[in-house]
Amino acid sequence: MRQSKLFTKTRKEAPADETAKNAELLIRGGYVHKEMAGVYSYLPLGARVLNKIENIIREEMNAVGGQEIRMATLHPSEPWKQTGGWDNIDVLFKIQSRTEKEYALGQSEEEIVTPIAREYVQSYKDLPVAIYQIEQKYRDELRAKSGIMRGREFGMKDMYSFHTTQEDFERFYEEVKKAYLKIYNRCALVAKVTEASGGGFSEKISYEFMIVTDAGEDDIIYCDACNYCANTEVAKNKIGDTCPKCGKENLVGAKAVEAGNVFDLGQKYPKAFNFTYTTEDGGSAYPIVGCYGIGTTRLMGTIVETLSDERGIVWPESVAPFKAHLLLLGEDEKIKEEAEKLYKTLNENGIEVLFDDRSGISAGEKFADADLLGMPWRIVISTKSITAGGVEVKRRAEQKAEIVALDKIVNFLKV
RNA sequence: CGGGGCGUAGUAUAUCGGUAGUAUACUUGUUUUGGGAACAAGAGGGCCGAGUUCGAUUCUCGGCGCCCCGACCA
Numbered sequence: 001m002r003q004s005k006l007f008t009k010t011r012k013e014a015p016a017d018e019t020a021k022n023a024e025l026l027i028r029g030g031y032v033h034k035e036m037a038g039v040y041s042y043l044p045l046g047a048r049v050l051n052k053i054e055n056i057i058r059e060e061m062n063a064v065g066g067q068e069i070r071m072a073t074l075h076p077s078e079p080w081k082q083t084g085g086w087d088n089i090d091v092l093f094k095i096q097s098r099t100e101k102e103y104a105l106g107q108s109e110e111e112i113v114t115p116i117a118r119e120y121v122q123s124y125k126d127l128p129v130a131i132y133q134i135e136q137k138y139r140d141e142l143r144a145k146s147g148i149m150r151g152r153e154f155g156m157k158d159m160y161s162f163h164t165t166q167e168d169f170e171r172f173y174e175e176v177k178k179a180y181l182k183i184y185n186r187c188a189l190v191a192k193v194t195e196a197s198g199g200g201f202s203e204k205i206s207y208e209f210m211i212v213t214d215a216g217e218d219d220i221i222y223c224d225a226c227n228y229c230a231n232t233e234v235a236k237n238k239i240g241d242t243c244p245k246c247g248k249e250n251l252v253g254a255k256a257v258e259a260g261n262v263f264d265l266g267q268k269y270p271k272a273f274n275f276t277y278t279t280e281d282g283g284s285a286y287p288i289v290g291c292y293g294i295g296t297t298r299l300m301g302t303i304v305e306t307l308s309d310e311r312g313i314v315w316p317e318s319v320a321p322f323k324a325h326l327l328l329l330g331e332d333e334k335i336k337e338e339a340e341k342l343y344k345t346l347n348e349n350g351i352e353v354l355f356d357d358r359s360g361i362s363a364g365e366k367f368a369d370a371d372l373l374g375m376p377w378r379i380v381i382s383t384k385s386i387t388a389g390g391v392e393v394k395r396r397a398e399q400k401a402e403i404v405a406l407d408k409i410v411n412f413l414k415v
Numbered sequence: 416c417g418g419g420g421c422g423u424a425g426u427a428u429a430u431c432g433g434u435a436g437u438a439u440a441c442u443u444g445u446u447u448u449g450g451g452a453a454c455a456a457g458a459g460g461g462c463c464g465a466g467u468u469c470g471a472u473u474c475u476c477g478g479c480g481c482c483c484c485g486a487c488c489a
Contacts, residue, residue: 143485368450
């Protein structure tokens with residue numbers, strides 16, 4: 001992508017109406033555009049990041065056997081009335097058509113997925129099965145806050161699994177927990193698995209995946225020595241206590257963001273929708289249901305919050321809009337030709353590169369943009385670099401740069 | 416939803432009961448090019464409604480919107 005053709009531009013000033021770091025940097029970089037409180041549009045660079053995050057999640061969900069679907073987000077009111085959600089879920093957006101017919105906007109989709117599953121799951125032979133989608137969700141939050149971290153419209157992957165036995169559910173539950181940890185790891189984040197309450201959702205305990213950051217709105221308590229971690233909502237111990245799991249060290253507290261959760265829903269929804277299957281001995285039974293969510297946009301915000309520095313965003317390679325940012329400095333025609341050739345070579349070798357080919361822009365501004373936009377690798381081509389023997393290559397996260405010969409750069413970046 | 420703050424150009428800000436200024440971004444031209452360049456010219460602005468006033472962007476009331484704290488959070 002040529003920066004001269006890029007739809008968006010960076011800006012020097014942070015917006016006055018945002019204080020969250022993720023919103024400031026993403027807006028300054030032209031990654032997102034704010035529509036209203038808690039609602040953001042994702043622009044070319046932002047959409048690329050989101051697509052990459054979604055693809056990581058997609059790969060891991062497929063790996064545990066999830067099948068991707070796309071459910072409607074505009075919902076009939078009937079299933080919501082059937083489960084009581086229409087009156088009991090206060091974040092449910094309810095809308096009325098001009099003929100006064102009532103609808104709901106999807107905020108989680110048990111009410112939609114259960115009737116669909118009922119249609120296709122008739123026998124124990126059809127189980128277990130897991131289906132998921134990655135779509136926008138809508139929640140009528142009283143107060144949207146923290147930029148893209150807590151909005152009224154946001155991206156979320158939601159998976160639902162159906163099982164014949166509690167044991168089989170628990171087996172799958174564990175697999176998904178592992179897949180989730182892989183997803184965070186691939187996004188350069190470290191998540192702690194915490195016990196939390198199921199909210200109104202489930203009477204059983206649920207697990208949340210917490211990422212420690214001051215931008216988070218949850219308080220957790222965890223052990224430095226083992227993997228014990230709990231939400232203070234349900235924690236039975238306090239900061240400074242001994243760890244109930246390993247008995248060592250002192251428990252510490254931290255702010256964290258909930259980057260995912262898994263719930264044991266039991267048979268609540270199958271019962272509400274009279275969803276039974278035929279068992280091996282010819283009887284009938286309700287399946288056991290699990291649900292598993294990860295906020296994709298929140299994950300993007302968390303990456304910005306945890307990895308950025310004072311100059312801008314620092315994307316991990318796995319989700320960066322481009323792997324490299326190629327900066328052409330100066331107006332020398334020979335250098336320009338070399339830069340064009342290099343841009344072509346990088347593209348031909350499958351290296352995603354944003355090419356700052358803008359003329360009349362000072363070197364300082366290009367450097368500042370590169371720092372703000374945060375591609376993992378910065379490649380500078382200029383009279384100075386060519387004289388030194390090639391291009392100057394620097395990681396966004398590091399200070400030191402090195403000169404790499406033009407014919408070595410592809411291999412250099414590939415490893 | 417309770418409390419607090421704030422709405423002026425694309426963005427960020429200033430001043431003022433009487434012509435709304437600056438920076439940046441934008442357009443044109445010349446120069447410039449390794450850490451947010453220089454000069455010149457150009458274009459662009461008071462959230463909405465009511466009230467007070469000779470006159471309101473400014474004061475008052477109402478609405479709408481945005482941010483923060485709290486509460487809430489499938």
